[in-house]
Amino acid sequence: MELLHNIALGFQDVLTPTLLFYCAVGTTVGTAIGVLPGIGPLVAISVLFPLTFHVPPDAAIIMLAGIYFGAEYGGSTASILLNLPGTAANAVTCLDGYPMARQGRAGVALFIKTISSFFGGCVALIVLIVLTPLIVKVALNFGSPEYFALMVLGLLAAATLSVASPAKGIAMVILGVLLGLVGTDVNSGQYRYVFGIPDLADGLDLVAVAMGLFGVAEITGRLVSRDFTESPERVRWRSLIAGREDMRRAFFPMIRGSIAGILSGILPGAGPSLGAFLAYGAEKRVSKTPERFGNGAIEGIAAPEAANNASVQAAFIPTLSLGIPGDAVMALILGALIVHGIQPGPSMIPQHPELFWSLVASFWVANVFLMFLNLPLIGIWVRLLSIPYSLLYPAVMVFICVGVYSLRLSVVDVASVLVFGAVGYFMNMCRLPTAPLLLGFILGAPLEEHLRRALIISHGELSVFVTRPIAASILGFCVLLMLGTVVGSLASSARRARLRRSAENAQ
Amino acid sequence: MFTRRMMLAASLVIASFPAMAQSDWPDRTVTIIVPFSPGGATDITARIVADALTNEFGETFVVENRTGAAGQIGVEAAVRAEPDGYTLLFATQGTMTVNPHIYDLKYDTRTDLMPISQTFSVDHVLVVNPSLGVNSLQEFIDLAKSKPGELTYGSAGVGSFLQLTTEMLELDAGIELTHVPYKGSAAAEVDLLSGDIDMVMDSVPTALGQIESGNLVALAVTAKQRNPKLSDVPTMSEAGVPGYGISSWGGLMAPKGTNPAIIEKVSEAVQKAYQQDDIKARFDERGLGAAASSPEDFKALLDSDYETLGKVIEAAGISVN
Numbered sequence: 001m002e003l004l005h006n007i008a009l010g011f012q013d014v015l016t017p018t019l020l021f022y023c024a025v026g027t028t029v030g031t032a033i034g035v036l037p038g039i040g041p042l043v044a045i046s047v048l049f050p051l052t053f054h055v056p057p058d059a060a061i062i063m064l065a066g067i068y069f070g071a072e073y074g075g076s077t078a079s080i081l082l083n084l085p086g087t088a089a090n091a092v093t094c095l096d097g098y099p100m101a102r103q104g105r106a107g108v109a110l111f112i113k114t115i116s117s118f119f120g121g122c123v124a125l126i127v128l129i130v131l132t133p134l135i136v137k138v139a140l141n142f143g144s145p146e147y148f149a150l151m152v153l154g155l156l157a158a159a160t161l162s163v164a165s166p167a168k169g170i171a172m173v174i175l176g177v178l179l180g181l182v183g184t185d186v187n188s189g190q191y192r193y194v195f196g197i198p199d200l201a202d203g204l205d206l207v208a209v210a211m212g213l214f215g216v217a218e219i220t221g222r223l224v225s226r227d228f229t230e231s232p233e234r235v236r237w238r239s240l241i242a243g244r245e246d247m248r249r250a251f252f253p254m255i256r257g258s259i260a261g262i263l264s265g266i267l268p269g270a271g272p273s274l275g276a277f278l279a280y281g282a283e284k285r286v287s288k289t290p291e292r293f294g295n296g297a298i299e300g301i302a303a304p305e306a307a308n309n310a311s312v313q314a315a316f317i318p319t320l321s322l323g324i325p326g327d328a329v330m331a332l333i334l335g336a337l338i339v340h341g342i343q344p345g346p347s348m349i350p351q352h353p354e355l356f357w358s359l360v361a362s363f364w365v366a367n368v369f370l371m372f373l374n375l376p377l378i379g380i381w382v383r384l385l386s387i388p389y390s391l392l393y394p395a396v397m398v399f400i401c402v403g404v405y406s407l408r409l410s411v412v413d414v415a416s417v418l419v420f421g422a423v424g425y426f427m428n429m430c431r432l433p434t435a436p437l438l439l440g441f442i443l444g445a446p447l448e449e450h451l452r453r454a455l456i457i458s459h460g461e462l463s464v465f466v467t468r469p470i471a472a473s474i475l476g477f478c479v480l481l482m483l484g485t486v487v488g489s490l491a492s493s494a495r496r497a498r499l500r501r502s503a504e505n506a507q
Numbered sequence: 508m509f510t511r512r513m514m515l516a517a518s519l520v521i522a523s524f525p526a527m528a529q530s531d532w533p534d535r536t537v538t539i540i541v542p543f544s545p546g547g548a549t550d551i552t553a554r555i556v557a558d559a560l561t562n563e564f565g566e567t568f569v570v571e572n573r574t575g576a577a578g579q580i581g582v583e584a585a586v587r588a589e590p591d592g593y594t595l596l597f598a599t600q601g602t603m604t605v606n607p608h609i610y611d612l613k614y615d616t617r618t619d620l621m622p623i624s625q626t627f628s629v630d631h632v633l634v635v636n637p638s639l640g641v642n643s644l645q646e647f648i649d650l651a652k653s654k655p656g657e658l659t660y661g662s663a664g665v666g667s668f669l670q671l672t673t674e675m676l677e678l679d680a681g682i683e684l685t686h687v688p689y690k691g692s693a694a695a696e697v698d699l700l701s702g703d704i705d706m707v708m709d710s711v712p713t714a715l716g717q718i719e720s721g722n723l724v725a726l727a728v729t730a731k732q733r734n735p736k737l738s739d740v741p742t743m744s745e746a747g748v749p750g751y752g753i754s755s756w757g758g759l760m761a762p763k764g765t766n767p768a769i770i771e772k773v774s775e776a777v778q779k780a781y782q783q784d785d786i787k788a789r790f791d792e793r794g795l796g797a798a799a800s801s802p803e804d805f806k807a808l809l810d811s812d813y814e815t816l817g818k819v820i821e822a823a824g825i826s827v828n
Contacts, residue, residue, distance in 0.1 A: 046545045046572065050554065140701040184576075186688050189609065189665030189827035198583070201576035268697060322700070323716050324693045328544060331693075335546025338793065345716030408574060449690070456687050457659055457703055 007129065010357030014365055019062055022055070023362060026063035027369045030070020035078050035381075036399050040087045040207060041071035043406050045332045053339060058355065062362040064333055065316075066369070072272065072312045073117055073370050076305055077381055080109045082396060084215035088206050089272035089308040091438055092280045094214050096293060096300030103296050108246055110378045112298055113305045114371055115247075116254045120306030121367040123258040124265065124313040129360055135266050136321045142267050144454040145464050149474035150267070151447040154274050156478055157281030158439035166485075169436045172427075176440020177447065179204060186449050187456070199412035208404050208416035209441055213434045215400060216417060217424025219393050224425075250302035253283050261307030265314025268324050272311035277439050279307035313363055320344045320356065532592050532769050533566040539759070540588075541597045542581025544574045548712060548795070549757055552627045553597040555789055556759070559780035560773070570597075577666070578602035579612065586614040590764035595773070596620065599757045601668060604813040608820045609666045609827055617813065621767075622805040623759040624774040628796035630730040630754050631672050631708045632737060634723040638702050644727045644746035647706070651682035659685045660706040661695030665827060668755045669695070671816055672708040672729050674823040679748045699723065710755070711736060711794040730754045736794045753815065756798070758805055774802050 013019070033044040044067050055063070075086020080097030093113065100109040127135070142150075155177075159169040182193040183203030194200045257279040264275030283303045284293045293300050316333075318324050323345030325331035337344055342352060384392075404413045427434050458464040466472045537560075541553045550572065557568040573581035578601060585596035603616045614620075633644065641647045651658050662670035665688055677684055687704055689695040692713055698704045700722055707714075711734055717723040718737065725740045731752035733742055743751035759777065761770055778799040780786055790797035800808070820826075 049545055050570075053554070053558075140697070143698060143701055143703040186664060186690055189688075191827070198576040198580050201579070202574075268694070322697070323713075324697055328546075331544070332546035335551055339551055343716050345720070348716075410575070453687060453689075456685065457698075459657070459685070 026066020030067035034071035034074025177444035180444025212420025216421025257303030257306035261310030
């Protein structure tokens with residue numbers, strides 16, 4: 001009863017014209033910024049951060065939250081339409097979203113994405129409301145051995161992302177891991193492959209790598225092959241709304257994706273990208289027709305989109321309840337809260353319950369805003385595709401370069417985008433899959449960091465990975481997964497050999 | 508023709524030229540480079556200072572975040588900037604007195620930058636998980652002596668103040684702990700809360716919430732005096748390690764060659780702003796110390812910490828190679 005009472009109080013605070021206004025501004029600005037490739041929530045929030053000094057705390061937080069969610073939401077629009085991930089977490093949406101757009105189903109893709117994101121956000125909120133204290137305990141039980149196990153699981157999922165042969169997938173994952181190790185080693189402070197360039201001391205920039213591999217490579221490929229065929233887009237209402245079949249197919253992926261997203265969101269250090277990739281990998285695995293993935297499967301959009309929106313909202317849980325930010329954006333939001341004299345942490349909920357509940361209410365309002373803002377705009381976004389490529393591509397390239405430069409005012413980042421664009425172009429030519437490389441890149445450094453830290457803490461005992469229950473179960477699951485894949489491929493090649501022999505005998 | 512009076516008047520006028528140049532400053536926006544990302548303690552303090560200076564001078568003082576390489580990118584940008592008083596640096600103890608000993612820097616923090624004023628000080632506190640079973644610094648030291656190398660402590664990375672203060676404790680108290688570096692003290696705190704590591708010398712603002720809620724136990728503060736927010740917690744000196752006393756800090760600097768008159772002006776403005784109650788309140792509520800100083804006092808602090816921390820780094824064998 002008290003719970004409902006608190007929720008009601010929260011809504012009462014939020015459903016005031018002023019706060020709703022700030023929410024609207026935040027979500028609109030956030031979506032607009034998220035759609036622009038390269039310019040993501042971190043830049044948006046850093047730029048708008050000073051505004052929060054001059055605005056009352058609840059309004060400031062609602063606005064920042066709106067920007068964050070909006071940017072995550074908007075990022076997948078560019079992924080679907082232009083193969084340009086707005087944020088790294090949206091890179092997964094490119095895999096099936098872009099093929100859908102090329103097949104003329106951009107409207108459907110955008111619609112499903114919007115619904116899935118809303119769904120993911122709502123589920124995350126319910127979890128946030130009901131389970132925060134429990135979640136905190138779970139988050140605290142995740143130490144380095146558990147994170148290591150999770151990264152291993154992520155890498156296995158990465159290998160399955162490739163449409164091509166698993167061998168190529170694994171090779172690209174390993175290459176990604178190696179690239180991810182460029183930078184400063186946490187444990188010794190040593191520079192690795194930095195070549196004396198200070199901008200590389202913190203590693204290659206993730207956004208630059210993602211933009212380059214996916215977006216710039218795609219644009220380069222199309223320009224080189226002079227592939228200017230425009231998507232067969234007749235914008236009819238029917239093409240904008242997903243049919244029953246699509247909704248039915250998307251339903252369970254949305255649920256599974258939300259769960260994956262929540263789990264990755266509450267673990268500081270896991271992040272929305274991991275959640276999205278795991279959700280995609282899981283869908284591909286449980287699907288009866290995995291070969292559709294990578295060619296426009298609805299499940300390939302529904303799950304990751306639900307996951308990354310759920311993850312972004314669930315990430316507030318450790319931030320608010322432990323005072324520990326999961327990533328740079330959360331750190332900014334934490335800073336904004338502190339500026340207003342609110343110290344998130346174990347004492348926040350007891351001392352400022354009204355703030356916590358109005359935050360929860362405002363998240364939900366932001367979700368609703370996002371849905372109603374984006375649904376009517378789908379028609380406009382789809383029309384973007386009919387802009388002549390001679391205008392579209394240069395504009396997109398400019399946005400990419402400006403966006404990437406704006407992250408750290410570093411020319412090295414812009415150079416990275418272009419270099420990885422070239423790398424991605426050659427990979428496409430050689431039919432090497434790029435998604436596994438990106439995921440390997442994201443997971444490589446944390447994988448090493450957690451492995452070494454787990455061993456430092458255990459003073460060299462390898463057994464720590466099997467004596468801790470959560471780590472052991474995740475690693476055990478990974479082993480089963482690998483065995484399953486190996487046995488499965490042996491079985492299917494044996495079957496194929498048998499079929500061939502019986503076909504030959506029949507002749 | 509030229510009467511002595513005219514010569515005198517002319518020379519007085521000419522003598523006032525520097526004063527005129529200095530009274531023109533600032534006549535446009537001044538940039539304060541912050542070498543760390545937005546939202547962090549350093550950045551927020553810089554913004555408070557920027558606000559105060561904007562109010563004082565009437566021209567906008569704006570914060571520009573230039574992150575990367577443990578602050579080196581931002582510092583280098585300031586070192587290379589025009590010394591016309593329109594670019595200042597919000598430096599920290601780490602970037603000024605620690606980085607030179609650990610990394611090969613392309614600049615000298617003692618000569619390429621001119622100190623203006625200290626802007627904040629932050630104390631660190633030794634916190635442990637209650638499950639460790641120690642309630643005082645002496646008990647912790649005894650426990651560490653009984654199991655050399657077994658107790659673990661977290662830090663924000665190689666060369667971070669969290670590591671240096673712990674190394675100092677190890678040297679002074681004759682104990683041996685195992686260092687577990689993290690990317691930032693927040694991550695270290697998570698593992699401390701779950702009991703994976705035994706101790707962290709965290710900053711007071713970060714640890715305060717957990718100490719107040721009882722999730723972590725504070726054994727001693729690193730500064731020379733007790734911290735107002737943790738008045739029950741003894742200093743290291745009081746609790747069993749005499750002679751120990753150091754805090755971390757941040758301050759404003761300007762590139763070498765900036766007009767000393769401008770430096771004086773800014774220093775006085777900061778010192779004046781810090782007298783105001785609302786500024787003091789903004790620092791106090793976060794457990795930070797609002798400390799402003801004259802350029803000479805700041806230089807003395809810089810030199811003293813450069814030497815002290817240099818010795819610790821050498822004695823503890825901290826290097827990145």
